Amino acid sequence: MTFLVALPVLLPLLAAALSLVAGRSPRVQRLLGVVVLTAIAAVAATLLLRADSEGPVVLRLGGYGPPFGITLVADRLASLLLLVSALVTLAVLVFSIGQRITDFGRRTASTAFHPMYLVLCAGVSMAYLTGDLFNLFVAFEIMLGASYVLITRRVTAERVRPSMTYVIVSLTSSLLFITMIALVYTATGTVNLAAMPEKIAALPAGVQSSLALFIVIVFGIKAALVPLHFWLPDSYPTAPAPITAVFAALLTKVGVYALIRTQTLVFVHEDSWAVLLGVALVTMIIGALGAIAQNDLNRMLSFLLVSHIGYMLFGLALFTVIGLAGVILYVVHHITVQGALFLVSGLVTRHTGTVSLQAMSGVARAYPLVAVLFAIPAMSLAGIPPFSGFVAKMALLQAGAEVGTAMAIAVTAGAVVTSLLTLYAVTKIWVGAFWGPPTEPLVDDDPNDDVTVGTGSTSSAMVGATGGLVLISVLIAVFAGPLADMSERAANDLLHDEGYRSAVLGEGNG
Amino acid sequence: MTINITMAVTLAGLYSVGFYLLMQRSLMRVILGIVILGHGANLFLQVAGGPPGEPTFVGSAVLEAMVDPLPQALALTAIVITFALTTFLLALAYRSWALLGHDEVQDDVEDRRIARAEQAARKVEDEGPESERVAGFEAPEAPESRPGEDDEEARIR
Numbered sequence: 001m002t003f004l005v006a007l008p009v010l011l012p013l014l015a016a017a018l019s020l021v022a023g024r025s026p027r028v029q030r031l032l033g034v035v036v037l038t039a040i041a042a043v044a045a046t047l048l049l050r051a052d053s054e055g056p057v058v059l060r061l062g063g064y065g066p067p068f069g070i071t072l073v074a075d076r077l078a079s080l081l082l083l084v085s086a087l088v089t090l091a092v093l094v095f096s097i098g099q100r101i102t103d104f105g106r107r108t109a110s111t112a113f114h115p116m117y118l119v120l121c122a123g124v125s126m127a128y129l130t131g132d133l134f135n136l137f138v139a140f141e142i143m144l145g146a147s148y149v150l151i152t153r154r155v156t157a158e159r160v161r162p163s164m165t166y167v168i169v170s171l172t173s174s175l176l177f178i179t180m181i182a183l184v185y186t187a188t189g190t191v192n193l194a195a196m197p198e199k200i201a202a203l204p205a206g207v208q209s210s211l212a213l214f215i216v217i218v219f220g221i222k223a224a225l226v227p228l229h230f231w232l233p234d235s236y237p238t239a240p241a242p243i244t245a246v247f248a249a250l251l252t253k254v255g256v257y258a259l260i261r262t263q264t265l266v267f268v269h270e271d272s273w274a275v276l277l278g279v280a281l282v283t284m285i286i287g288a289l290g291a292i293a294q295n296d297l298n299r300m301l302s303f304l305l306v307s308h309i310g311y312m313l314f315g316l317a318l319f320t321v322i323g324l325a326g327v328i329l330y331v332v333h334h335i336t337v338q339g340a341l342f343l344v345s346g347l348v349t350r351h352t353g354t355v356s357l358q359a360m361s362g363v364a365r366a367y368p369l370v371a372v373l374f375a376i377p378a379m380s381l382a383g384i385p386p387f388s389g390f391v392a393k394m395a396l397l398q399a400g401a402e403v404g405t406a407m408a409i410a411v412t413a414g415a416v417v418t419s420l421l422t423l424y425a426v427t428k429i430w431v432g433a434f435w436g437p438p439t440e441p442l443v444d445d446d447p448n449d450d451v452t453v454g455t456g457s458t459s460s461a462m463v464g465a466t467g468g469l470v471l472i473s474v475l476i477a478v479f480a481g482p483l484a485d486m487s488e489r490a491a492n493d494l495l496h497d498e499g500y501r502s503a504v505l506g507e508g509n510g
Numbered sequence: 511m512t513i514n515i516t517m518a519v520t521l522a523g524l525y526s527v528g529f530y531l532l533m534q535r536s537l538m539r540v541i542l543g544i545v546i547l548g549h550g551a552n553l554f555l556q557v558a559g560g561p562p563g564e565p566t567f568v569g570s571a572v573l574e575a576m577v578d579p580l581p582q583a584l585a586l587t588a589i590v591i592t593f594a595l596t597t598f599l600l601a602l603a604y605r606s607w608a609l610l611g612h613d614e615v616q617d618d619v620e621d622r623r624i625a626r627a628e629q630a631a632r633k634v635e636d637e638g639p640e641s642e643r644v645a646g647f648e649a650p651e652a653p654e655s656r657p658g659e660d661d662e663e664a665r666i667r
Contacts, residue, residue, distance in 0.1 A: 175550075
């Protein structure tokens with residue numbers, strides 16, 4: 001059974017190689033991608049069931065035991081996020097295949113896209129499953145390396161500068177990551193996350209908190225915390241819609257996941273962490289205000305993404321079971337909703353030919369289905385009951401109120417305000433894009449680049465994929481009860497990590 | 511544990527030069543900054559294993575005189591990764607140069623938009639002629655001279 005843990009990493013990597021070889025036959029490439037991602041979803045579901053009933057599933061690669069060997073660990077949190085990510089990547093892949101077929105016909109192949117997309121999925125899976133810090137770095141590099149190629153593929157003059165920013169900022173954060181590993185290794189003599197807590201606990205308090213802060217900075221750049229968020233609204237909106245969707249849904253969340261994993265497993269925080277709470281508050285408010293100031297649909301969604309990273313940080317900074325359960329619920333909800341919103345933005349852009357909210361109007365009258373697909377995730381993002389965002393936000397607010405320190409109450413109030421600001425922002429999008437008389441689509445000024453706009457044509461695969469994501473977010477709300485229970489169990493694992501550590505370090509089932 | 515002063519100073523030098531170059535305007539210098547920062551980080555990872563010059567292989571020395579081989583293995587991996595990504599970055603920089611015709615990192619589009627809006631607001635206030643521009647808000651270089659930028663601004667607006 002334990003070999004299953006390796007599949008989410010191995011399958012997409014092997015498929016990426018095959019996909020590269022099969023570059024000339026688009027049908028094989030497409031089939032390979034869809035089959036592999038479906039398989040990962042199935043494996044993740046199996047792992048989730050097993051981790052929930054029997055504890056973490058641990059695989060020691062090559063039979064080397066910890067702390068020297070590489071371990072892959074699928075506990076509740078990792079397999080839950082793996083499942084959601086697999087579903088979202090699958091939906092985005094279907095969307096992108098649909099878009100490709102609509103624009104260029106069934107026959108033309110896109111040699112680089114499919115292999116790179118699969119490599120990205122492998123990196124994301126590995127980041128979730130890995131049990132040691134250096135392997136996490138490698139996972140990030142696999143993921144980011146693929147994302148560099150995806151964001152700069154067929155780059156045009158106006159897209160090259162923002163993608164350059166993205167690459168340089170990510171590279172800098174990777175180099176800081178190496179520095180962080182060197183510091184942690186010097187201090188503890190291990191890179192195995194499960195073996196680290198004992199060693200860290202023996203260090204002086206000052207060294208402990210500076211290491212913890214350094215880790216927050218490294219992953220904060222990836223997760224786009226304010227004030228380390230500046231690169232995100234610049235670079236994400238320039239990529240083609242499906243790429244932006246998968247970046248927004250997954251890459252920042254992987255950063256958040258790494259933060260959750262390291263701060264709960266490696267470091268011991270007895271109380272809520274005021275510094276992180278402050279960062280969470282600033283991230284929420286600045287992100288939401290930034291979104292309101294925008295006129296560009298994609299930039300607005302990017303700022304909202306930054307803003308809602310603050311919620312996840314808020315729950316983490318409380319360091320209570322309820323808070324972490326809220327974060328897990330929120331991450332799951334946000335992955336689907338943010339992905340869906342960017343896909344809808346892709347549909348809207350194709351219909352109207354512009355991303356400017358001033359230039360477009362009347363999408364609701366001309367394309368009612370697109371309007372419905374936007375309205376559901378948008379309301380969910382703003383936290384209106386009965387959608388998934390409400391459930392997740394409610395959990396976080398309760399957790400904040402329960403902790404009850406002045407700082408926690410302040411951030412809880414900030415979270416409510418941000419919720420209202422988010423509502424204002426999505427209302428602004430709704431009024432600008434969806435109401436009013438329909439406009440003629442603007443003509444694409446560069447029809448040969450990857451960003452096709454204003455053709456007015458969408459295929460059923462594209463709408464179906466977006467609808468699928470919206471459906472998942474609705475299902476999250478419907479099954480909120482069991483999911484909340486699951487998140488609570490996962491959060492409990494995080495704060496009481498003896499199970500995780502003994503499964504990794506002990507003889508276990510290796 | 512003793513601290514190796516030479517390595518500490520070298521690392522400090524590499525990091526400071528790297529970050530200094532990273533903050534330059536020219537893209538080529540930024541890339542050099544990344545390269546030097548990468549050297550610094552990889553060297554740091556190696557130093558984490560123990561003082562340089564000691565053997566790593568089992569049996570080549572007594573256990574106390576050996577260094578930890580794991581950071582060296584990690585550094586090897588990290589070097590390969592930074593090498594590959596630097597190559598990619600160079601290719602991207604070349605592409606950027608081919609597309610834009612210069613290798614300068616420009617001002618943020620949004621900053622410039624805000625500056626221009628403020629400038630326009632002041633102009634209305636003063637009701638001055640076209641020539642009375644507020645020097646502080648002027649971008650260091652005339653935006654018209656940059657190919658591609660205007661399209662970008664138009665798109666974002």
